[in-house]
Amino acid sequence: MSLAELAAAVATRFPDVVVTREEATVVVDRAEVLDALAWLRDEPGVQLDALSSLTATHWPDRDPAFWVVYELRSTALTQRLRLKVGVPDADQHVPSVTPLFPTANWHERETFDLFGLVFDGHPDLTRIVLPADWPDHPLRKDAPLGGVPTWFHGAFMPPIDERGMA
């Protein structure tokens, strides 16, 4: 099955599916995410039965400020599709998809740990790669890097986030 055929099948439910750079993307509302993933997983001709990856991006100056990204894979049709959910800064909650895809458990814990997004209904939403008493969520763009000027070849180099890369 080609990507165009998959996109056509997905478009019966999500008409605004976008295909760009040989990758298909669907954007859904936050309240719909469980329904959408269940439909994409179970619909014949779509069969996106595996969740490859789950992560987020942070855009502090935009609305929504966060995008949660689900990378789905169809093992039967050997195709992929990306599902994206916008999360506003004011309410950083997303429904957990762990009941649908048990593999999401650690992915959601990691996204919580590094971005601070709360996955409602997650069985064990605790920090996973950082210590339990870590103060912030470092993959947010406004998290301080904590760099100090470093003496290097006879001069102080500013920390990496203050070097003014174009």
Place this chain on the structure above:
Amino acid sequence: MSRSRQDLPVAPFDPAGDVTEDFRDPATGDFRQETMIINMGPQHPSTHGVLRLLLELDGETIIRCKPVIGYLHTGIEKNTEYRSWVQGVTFVTRADYVAPFFNELAYCMAVERLLGVEVPERARIIRVLVCELNRVTSHLVAIATGGLELGAVSMMLYGLREREIIMDLFESITGLRMNHAYIRPGGVVMDLPEEAPRKLRDLLDILPGRIDEYETLLNDNPIWRERNAGVAVLSAERCMELGVTGPPLRSAGVALDLRKDEPYCGYETYDFDVITRTEGDAYARYRVRIDEMRESLKIAEQAFARLADMPGPVMIEDPKVGWQSKLSVGPDGIGNDPAYLDHIMEESMEALIHHFKMVTQGVSVPNGEVYVPVEAPRGELGMYVVSDGRNRPYRVKIRDPSFVNLQAVPDLVEGGLIADIIPAISSIDPVMGGVDR
């Protein structure tokens, strides 16, 4: 960026944490008195690195297991956001440090898809060649350390001995034994050195026989079978639910391999088989790895043959993307060639300006997001890369197979004996650099 670490609220440190809370008996809400909760790791010689397992034991039987990770978290994903696109290679290569070429390959393919460029054919063949040899070294480490942990010390010595032959070739190709940063957006850093074909021929002649020796040593070894066969069984259905990929999935009878399903780098033109077995236990994973090494050598042999009649550049010729100097490994590392240095220093002011811009600013990559998966030795390695149009990544997410596969450890060990944890973990073969990133 104005806040400092000191301004942030710090939660009071609780030495027990709340990790043991999960171990309360759901019936009474209290801890069981007849069982014991112990820590295995993070500093334990048999946990394959800094992996910590919290175990609740009833005698020798494991009732609950909770893996605790993060002891090797180095912030690779955050670091890439503050370096140029090319420097990103040197960070991602350190994630799964036993299979560095795959990290570089997935990252570079993602950047190339964002840029919309194709790499030269010779570079694609070299990528396949080094990746398949890297798959052999990675499986050798898996079998060697797995053997060591079960007392088969000879296997450890033999495995690391053969790995060293390949590492020696990697060193002469890339200048480094590990963390090569050899694959770059647009191709590979430099062509194979003069001695590479000879070394490659030698190792392709030596290794198949050596793999036969491992099989003679272990396949029917009563202790090896006793410790591995029927241990840490994971069904195909459970593998799919947990997102487990790579040898653990194929050992349960599912022939999923991204090189076949979603071919990249021209894998559809190479002749090789996807190895599967049906048992889904630690022994089947060992056998799958052994046979996959043979298939990898088969692919490497084909790639080697193709290199002979595929001349041409190994780096994209577009000067906006590719590094223009021919690089080579010298006594003090990788260096530019003298002709290029003459050109920028003596002949062309424009070339010097361009060189300066490539060094200080690097490449700007168009807006967008891509997810590129490759078949790494441990399963699906994906790179989700986002660009906001600038000269450094906006976000790089490494979907590392070790991280996902490690979620299966409670399924593998619960209800079994404590001694079976060792073959269970070594058959999953997690690399903590990739798990924690």
